[in-house]
Each structure stands twice: as structure tokens, then as C-alpha cells.
Amino acid sequence: MSNNMTYSEKLFTPVFRASFPHLFQPFVFPTGRNYSQEEKPKYSVTMCFDKENTGIQWFRDEVSKLVKEVWPEGWPEGGRSPVKDGDAEPSKIMPGCWLVDCHSYTRPGIIDRNKEAIIDEERIYGGCFLRASITLAAYTGLGGGVTVFLNNCQFVKDGDRFGSKTNAADDFDVITDETPATSKPNIPAGDTYENSQLPF
Numbered sequence: 001m002s003n004n005m006t007y008s009e010k011l012f013t014p015v016f017r018a019s020f021p022h023l024f025q026p027f028v029f030p031t032g033r034n035y036s037q038e039e040k041p042k043y044s045v046t047m048c049f050d051k052e053n054t055g056i057q058w059f060r061d062e063v064s065k066l067v068k069e070v071w072p073e074g075w076p077e078g079g080r081s082p083v084k085d086g087d088a089e090p091s092k093i094m095p096g097c098w099l100v101d102c103h104s105y106t107r108p109g110i111i112d113r114n115k116e117a118i119i120d121e122e123r124i125y126g127g128c129f130l131r132a133s134i135t136l137a138a139y140t141g142l143g144g145g146v147t148v149f150l151n152n153c154q155f156v157k158d159g160d161r162f163g164s165k166t167n168a169a170d171d172f173d174v175i176t177d178e179t180p181a182t183s184k185p186n187i188p189a190g191d192t193y194e195n196s197q198l199p200f
Helices: 055-070
Strands: 005-007 016-027 042-050 083-085 097-104 109-111 129-139 145-157
Touching: 005 055, 016 097, 042 055, 042 129, 042 145, 055 083, 055 097, 055 129, 055 145
Parallel strands: 097 145, 109 145
Antiparallel strands: 005 129, 016 042, 016 129, 042 097, 083 097, 129 145
């Protein structure tokens, strides 16, 4: 990406839902089957804005201001947008949402509702709600476009966790001295190991 960039002032986002947060340790996203050899590890988060609220309109307005400054005649043909449609085919990765990727090469500050630093990495997960301070950058190299740099984040509230991860305390019962060392899993009536037709 070209170093010829034009930056916005520091901006403060509305509340968004976090997806793929990598805020405590930098991460390199895979490119195809192999990890990119040129990409630097980044701290990052995808901001998910519900299409029915006004969060994404705020973002559009801020991007438009920067675009008018850099490209007075409008968005450059083939320019790279920082916004993805969560309903786009074929994956439909986040139905009903607009997605904005933001990143930083230095670790962002992360605070809670009381402005206390968050140290426990488990507090920030895909599905929780955050706010962020960001800076937009318009670049003219590689066809042009706008990228989003992450400055800091504030935890707002918990949400349903994305993915299948559950709480360990919800998965298991209390073990006592009388608890059998092994137990047979619950199988619906009529099912047996013999009729499962599995190769093991």
C-alpha cells in the first residue's frame, strides 16, 4: 500500500458488535492456503453494524468527507472499500450487518465501562459490544481506497458469543468421590452403538 495517505481526524465510533477481535496479540490472517509472507502481524477487529441502525450511516458520512478531500470527482474506479456486506454471496458471513475491518500495528488500549484497563483477554470476544477510536486513511496507490486504523477500544456490554464455544461450567457437573470414573454418554431411545454404522 502506498505511503501517500491522507488521514482523517481521530473519530469515535457508535457501539458495534465485535467479530474476530485480535486486540491483545497481533495476528496474521491467512491468504489462500498459506499465510502471507509479506503481511505484518496486526491487532484488529471487525466492526459489525446492524443494517437497521444508524451506525453505518455515521461511518459513510465520515468516509465521504475524506473521499471529497482526496478525490473531488468521487470514489475512484476500482477503489478498495473498507466496508463489506455481511449478506454478500456466497458466504453470507454476517447476515443483516455491514462489516468494517480496522487494524493497528501497535497494541490498542482496551478499557472497560469505568475506564479501567482490561487485562483479561477472555473479556473481549466475538459477539461482545465495543466502541472504538479510529482514524481513516485514503491512499492513492494500488488503485486507491480507504483503510481504517484502530486506536483504542472500550468494552460496552456482553453479547451472545459467536461460534460454538461454551462456558466450561455449563458443560460439566460437579465431581464428587461417588462420581463414576467413566460413564456412558446419553443416547436417544432406540439408538445403540451397534446400529450407528460408524467405522469405530
